[in-house]
Every structure is written in C-alpha cells, then in structure tokens.
Amino acid sequence: MFVNDCLNTNEKGHLTIGGCDTVELAKEYGTPLYVLDETTIRNTIRSYVSSFNKFYDGNGMPLYASKALSCKELCRIAKEENIGLDVVSGGEIYTALQAGFPMEKVHFHGNNKTEDEIRFALKSKVGKFVVDNLYELELLNKIAGEMNIKADISFRIKPGVDAHTHNFIRTGQIDSKFGFALETGEAFEAVKEALKLDNVCLKELHCHIGSQIFDIEPFVTAAEIMIDFMAKIKSELGAVISELNLGGGFGIMYTSDDEPVPYENYMDKVSVAVKAKCAEHGLPVPFIYIEPGRSVVGEAGITLYTVGGKKEIPNVRTYVSIDGGMTDNIRYALYQSAYTVVNASKADKPADEIVTIAGKCCESGDLVQEHTKVADVQVGDILAVLSTGAYNYSMASNYNRIPRPAIVMVKDGKSRVIVKRESYEDIVRNDV
Ligand SMILES: *Cc1c(COP(=O)(O)O)cnc(C)c1O
Numbered sequence: 001m002f003v004n005d006c007l008n009t010n011e012k013g014h015l016t017i018g019g020c021d022t023v024e025l026a027k028e029y030g031t032p033l034y035v036l037d038e039t040t041i042r043n044t045i046r047s048y049v050s051s052f053n054k055f056y057d058g059n060g061m062p063l064y065a066s067k068a069l070s071c072k073e074l075c076r077i078a079k080e081e082n083i084g085l086d087v088v089s090g091g092e093i094y095t096a097l098q099a100g101f102p103m104e105k106v107h108f109h110g111n112n113k114t115e116d117e118i119r120f121a122l123k124s125k126v127g128k129f130v131v132d133n134l135y136e137l138e139l140l141n142k143i144a145g146e147m148n149i150k151a152d153i154s155f156r157i158k159p160g161v162d163a164h165t166h167n168f169i170r171t172g173q174i175d176s177k178f179g180f181a182l183e184t185g186e187a188f189e190a191v192k193e194a195l196k197l198d199n200v201c202l203k204e205l206h207c208h209i210g211s212q213i214f215d216i217e218p219f220v221t222a223a224e225i226m227i228d229f230m231a232k233i234k235s236e237l238g239a240v241i242s243e244l245n246l247g248g249g250f251g252i253m254y255t256s257d258d259e260p261v262p263y264e265n266y267m268d269k270v271s272v273a274v275k276a277k278c279a280e281h282g283l284p285v286p287f288i289y290i291e292p293g294r295s296v297v298g299e300a301g302i303t304l305y306t307v308g309g310k311k312e313i314p315n316v317r318t319y320v321s322i323d324g325g326m327t328d329n330i331r332y333a334l335y336q337s338a339y340t341v342v343n344a345s346k347a348d349k350p351a352d353e354i355v356t357i358a359g360k361c362c363e364s365g366d367l368v369q370e371h372t373k374v375a376d377v378q379v380g381d382i383l384a385v386l387s388t389g390a391y392n393y394s395m396a397s398n399y400n401r402i403p404r405p406a407i408v409m410v411k412d413g414k415s416r417v418i419v420k421r422e423s424y425e426d427i428v429r430n431d432v
Helices: 022-029 038-055 072-080 090-098 115-123 134-146 186-196 217-237 264-281 331-335 424-428
Strands: 007-009 015-017 033-037 060-065 084-087 106-108 128-131 151-158 200-206 243-245 287-290 301-313 317-322 341-343 353-358 367-374 382-386 406-411 414-419
Touching: 015 022, 022 033, 022 301, 022 382, 022 406, 022 414, 033 038, 033 414, 038 060, 038 072, 038 264, 038 406, 072 084, 072 090, 072 414, 084 090, 090 106, 090 115, 115 134, 128 134, 128 200, 134 151, 134 186, 134 200, 151 186, 186 200, 186 217, 200 217, 217 243, 217 264, 264 287, 317 367, 331 367, 341 367, 367 382
Parallel strands: 033 406, 060 084, 060 287, 084 106, 106 128, 128 151, 151 200, 200 243, 243 287, 317 353
Antiparallel strands: 007 015, 033 301, 301 317, 301 382, 341 382, 353 367, 406 414
16 A cells, blocks of 8 residues: 555554654654655665675675665664675764774775875775775875875766656766766876875775656666776776776656666676676676665655644645755755655545645745645644655754754564653854
C-alpha cells in the first residue's frame, strides 16, 4: 500500500514503520520527529555490497555519502556493514572519528577544503582526498610535506554527462563549481601536475553526475568516459590509475510518480561496460567505489508532525499547519521537491482531501507540500511525510530559534533515540 516497504497500517488504522505505531512514537518522543528504519538502511547497503560480489568479483566498495545524514549511529552502521564513508567537511570527519570509524575507508570531498580541514584530515589519517582544483592540490601537497605524509588522492572529474534530474542538483557538466573539466584539457593538466608532486599519490579518479537519477544509461556513459581518460593517462603519461569512483545519485521513491530501478541493476550494467572498455584499451580492471547517500537513508526515513491548525481560504486553498517545516525539511522551499504526506492517525482512510502543508516559520515559502492529497485532516492528527531520511536532518536549521527534532531508530517493533532533540539551552549554547 505504501511506497516504502518498512511502512504499514495496523488494526487502529495508524501508520507503522519498522513495526512501530507512528502515533505512539509521536506520543512517546514528541513531534516533530524523524524516524528511521534500521532494516531498510542495512538491506540497502547490503544490496549494494552484494551487487559488487555478483557482478564485479567483489572488486569494489560502497562509500556512504554521509552528507545525506551524518550522525554517529549512521557511521557505526556503515562500519558494521564494512563499507566506507564519503565526507565533505571537518565536521563530518569529526563525526566519523567519534564513532570509531576506520578512517582509511574515508574519502574526503569538497570544492573548498580549508587549510585547517586538510590538516585535520591528514592528522585523522583519512584514506583519500578527492581533490577538486589545482589550488587544493598544491596546498595539500605543501601541508602533507610539512607533516611528512604522502597523501593518497583522487581527482574529481567533470565527465560532461547530463543526467536527467533537477537543475539545481545537477553537477556533471562544465558549468559546475565541482571538479576538473575533461573537454577543456584541464583534468589532463591536473593529472600531469599531480604526477610531479612528492607528497601526493594519485590513486583514483572520481566523478559524480548528479542526484535523484533513475536512468542507468548516464552512469554507464560516465564510466566509459572515465575509463577512456584512464587509458589516455596510461598511454600519454605512463601512469596506471587503479581505482575508479563513480559517485552517487541513485534515485529513490518520493511519490508514486518515481520509479527507481533496483540498485543491483546499476552494477550489472556498469560492470559490463567497464570490463569491455578496459579490454578495449588493454587496461587492468579498476577497483570501483560508488557513493550512495540518498538511496541508503531516504526511503528509510519519515518525519512525524502534529497538526496545529487548519485555515480554509475559500476558492484558494486549505492550509494545514504543522509543528515543524523548513527548519527540519527545507527541500520543498529549496527545490519544490515532491513528497507523499500521510495522515498517520488515519492511514487506512482514503487520501481525498487536498491541502497545503505549512510550517511554523515566519516565511510564506515555509511549505512542506502544496495541493497534496491527505485523508481527512483534523487538529491533533499526526501527519507523516515519507522518504525524509536523506537531506532533511542534515539540512536542518535553527531558524526562528526552533530546536532540531530528535531522530529515533526503529527495528522490529522497537525504538531508540539516536540523536536527541535539541533543547532551548542548546539554542543559546554558543551565545555569549
Ligand atoms: C551528494 C554526493 C553524493 C551522494 O549523492 P546521492 O544522490 O545522495 O546518492 C555522492 N558523492 C558526491 C561527490 C556527492 O556530492
């Protein structure tokens, strides 16, 4: 009945997640509340791992893109599942360290790593720096030299692949703030430069073509372009790069309009293309990394809110006000992202009332969804917004001094807090 496997309806007509009654969760932990289903997260990670085993002789590893949702428990799960992490800031490195994550399995991304972050990452023994630009390359080489370290690096390459996704979250083309362009020769010059430096070792090439992508074709094309580039590097510079990172971007189901392909199909198709291209060029088959973020946690998460008011504007629309909004889910305000909203108190009733879900911030644009169908909404009902596990908590803010919600992890009918709700004291914690 629901797009996400972890959701169901119980005998009270309430929405359940991971076997827990969401109305009871709202009562016990308060709202707004993020809820994550652990089984969904682990199963998704395992499907990526098994796809490497099945189609690529196990010669690869997923790195969880922690920007989708970074907290200690997610790092622990990634560690237990034997995958790596992709981090983009000192804060995400710190979170991984605090969780006891094996730092050699961490890739450090970002288009403007600061000197402090680079030092911190080197000191923390981060496994790989995904270098974005020449300035960073030289800075990293200098700092690594001062610290007597040889840093393993990757280059972020813009393969020029145009994936079908929302404009704001498209990053593969030349006009992107990320990485080195292939077409202009910039990437090749950067490789030449890296090979001359003493304190970096170029091990990998990386590309990330966008996010919320449903087609496998652009991934295959990007992989082929990258292998062609590796072949050019080998033939013209004599250097063999043994690892290829194909980034993340696998689409998930937000509404019934979305049709994600099984994640397995990705490695099935990509591995065939990679092997064929390598054979064509006489290149060794590279170790492959992928960096799923959204797909690991997105569908595993929901957000629960309590309805506080309903405003019917005749011939215009009906606003339903919830006790959260853009502070815990900014994606509608930012990209008009579609979401499925369920009346968790009446999950067995037909969704036949058209409403606009409004947050509580002092912004007219603070909406979570417009003109969406929900079952008979009344004050006090618990609403669930589905597929909010990714880029919701991680993008949350304290606008209007609203404390960030807690995150509760559910599994087989049991629940536990993995991130506490912020208090008012937390809000003034750094005020002097
Ligand atoms: C955002 C990002 C990811 C994760 O993307 P998803 O769409 O969440 O899978 C992976 N790698 C890089 C470099 C990214 O910027």
